[in-house]
Amino acid sequence: MKQEELQAIASQLKHPSGEKGIEMGNMMNETNINMTKHSILNLNMSNENRILELGHGNAGHVEFLFEQAEKLKYYGLEMSELMFQEARQINRNFVSQKQAFFSLYDGNAVPFEDELFDKIFTVNTIYFWQKPEELLSEIYRVLKPNGNFCLTFAEEDFMKKLPFTQFEFELYSTEKAQELIKKSDFKIVYTETQTEEVKSKTGELVERAFTTIVLEK
Template identity: 55%
Template sequence: MATLQQLEQLAAQLRQPKGAGGIDVANMMNENNIGMTYHSINRLELHEGQKVLELGHGNGGHINYLLNQADRLQYTGLEMSELMMEEARKINRQWVENRQAAFFLYDGDQTSFNDNSFDKVFTVNTIYFWKNPVALLNEINRITAEGGWFNITFAQKAFMQTLPFVKFGFELYDTKKVAELVTKTAWKIANTGSETETVKTKTGELVEREFTTITLAK
């Protein structure tokens, strides 16, 4: 059984991967969260030539899947972890060289993009770590084009609260809590979809995880 110190270290790596341990955690996250990530991408309904932004891309193991959804897509990824930005650039070197993918660091609150820069935005399993959720949602609204979407994908609170490491810096959400958060912003909820999948937890157990993608429209 993991000690409290080990659980706290795991929580810190999940929030912002660093060092050799961070690469291992990122690989595990990509494997365990791929179903959630594909769910979020599929619900973007991407079309030719659209510009896509992702918050918290991790090691970017899913970007090949995204960029094959339609022709001439442009992907931009934002990360708080310098290690993950570097890993994503390595894994997606060909897309970067073709100028279809670009990766940048940000502080979790503000971006340097112009108004109306992106057609579609998505994020998977980052909402638990948002320091200023209303401000971030409004910032993403600013840089999303009129008629654009923002998909927020997260594991439901009922599942998350069974995990021992979430006591260390995680803010847990259910659909109702996210909906209440959205009412404080410029967004409107357009769609909600949930699924349940069997996954291995960060501590090794197989469990049923319910997750949800909420689509916000501008």
């Protein structure tokens, strides 16, 4: 594949847009669903919890999230206008019932008041965080005391073999993510790495190692 094509894949993963973006949103949701479900399940949601997700893509997994407990409220934040629109469309019933709320933000300042959420999660976004320490402290700020944040990402050793990650991506190993977390006020309560077989963005089947870190305020 040419360098320009690889760069285009990286840009779409970072910020889905245009005609290709809808396709990319569908493909991401499908390929990453196991990571997303794993992140959701690690939050151990209780009835009436208010949940925040950063970088939901097309949010095809929100129905699964609502199956985890009664009377949940889901808030999704995106930087991509296209994913924001797609997520609202796919989840239009939850939106009209005021169970799901979607917003755009700048990727740095979380547009919510302090201590609003019981649980927060994000999957496959850390590679694109512009100011990781600041975003982590924003996540801490909007989480209730004793609330959990689940951070899920594919491991650097796996990601660096994919040709498009040379563009746009900041890759993380478990150790590097833990170093970042140590600079915050969060406690790490659980870390798990597992492998799964997935189709890569360039078509071939690959063994992917991914990590989930559960943090507590």
